[in-house]
Amino acid sequence: ELKVEQNPLFLSMQEGKNYTIYCNYSTTSDRLYWYRQDPGKSLESLFVLLSNGAVKQEGRLMASLDTKARLSTLHITAAVHDLSATYFCAVDVGINDMRFGAGTRLTVKP
Amino acid sequence: DTEVTQTPKHLVMGMTNKKSLKCEQHMGHRAMYWYKQKAKKPPELMFVYSYEKLSINESVPSRFSPECPNSSLLNLHLHALQPEDSALYLCASSQRREYTGELFFGEGSRLTVL
Numbered sequence: 289e290l291k292v293e294q295n296p297l298f299l300s301m302q303e304g305k306n307y308t309i310y311c312n313y314s315t316t317s318d319r320l321y322w323y324r325q326d327p328g329k330s331l332e333s334l335f336v337l338l339s340n341g342a343v344k345q346e347g348r349l350m351a352s353l354d355t356k357a358r359l360s361t362l363h364i365t366a367a368v369h370d371l372s373a374t375y376f377c378a379v380d381v382g383i384n385d386m387r388f389g390a391g392t393r394l395t396v397k398p
Numbered sequence: 399d400t401e402v403t404q405t406p407k408h409l410v411m412g413m414t415n416k417k418s419l420k421c422e423q424h425m426g427h428r429a430m431y432w433y434k435q436k437a438k439k440p441p442e443l444m445f446v447y448s449y450e451k452l453s454i455n456e457s458v459p460s461r462f463s464p465e466c467p468n469s470s471l472l473n474l475h476l477h478a479l480q481p482e483d484s485a486l487y488l489c490a491s492s493q494r495r496e497y498t499g500e501l502f503f504g505e506g507s508r509l510t511v512l
Binding site: 385 | 429431438439440441443446448453454486488492497498499500501502503504505506
């Protein structure tokens with residue numbers, strides 16, 4: 289059975305600090321996505337990682353993919369309050385089949 | 399136009415009612431999805447339509463009935479729901495053929511079953 293494991297599930301950070309969210313998965317895939325969800329809202333696509341070694345950056349967020357280790361990371365640099373949200377990784381395992389991690393609920397405190 | 403539109407945004411229904419959720423996209427995507435999301439949980443896949451044909455049905459109870467009238471529209475017909483079916487229902491679309499690809503989500507329909 290495919291497993292997509294995120295950790296931590298809850299993260300409380302101080303503004304200005306750095307931290308990394310991890311996403312491990314149990315099947316062979318070289319396609320992984322990160323989504324953001326604000327409370328009561330839908331999911332917004334953040335990053336699309338389509339090969340081993342892929343690295344994408346947008347503002348204070350940087351995502352990477354290591355398909356050999358079956359690991360993706362979402363690194364937060366100098367966190368600000370606006371980054372408070374739930375972050376999901378999702379693994380693309382085939383035609384029309386996307387599986388989500390449990391989500392990491394991030395709170396950035398002043 | 400990179401938008402997936404869902405209606406209604408909020409729906410309250412009794413257990414004997416029949417209602418429908420609607421989803422529309424004009425990005426030319428040929429795969430459309432229904433996900434169910436309970437509070438503080440990840441989205442759970444319910445149905446996938448690929449080229450207007452049902453390709454995945456994740457053992458969803460028959461009180462949920464999907465329909466894809468054409469490549470731009472996706473409906474979810476609801477009948478005799480239970481209170482535990484209360485959730486956020488998300489529609490999404492993707493354009494890839496050989497794999498899923500990036501999902502574009504609508505704003506969701508928040509369903510409350512009384």
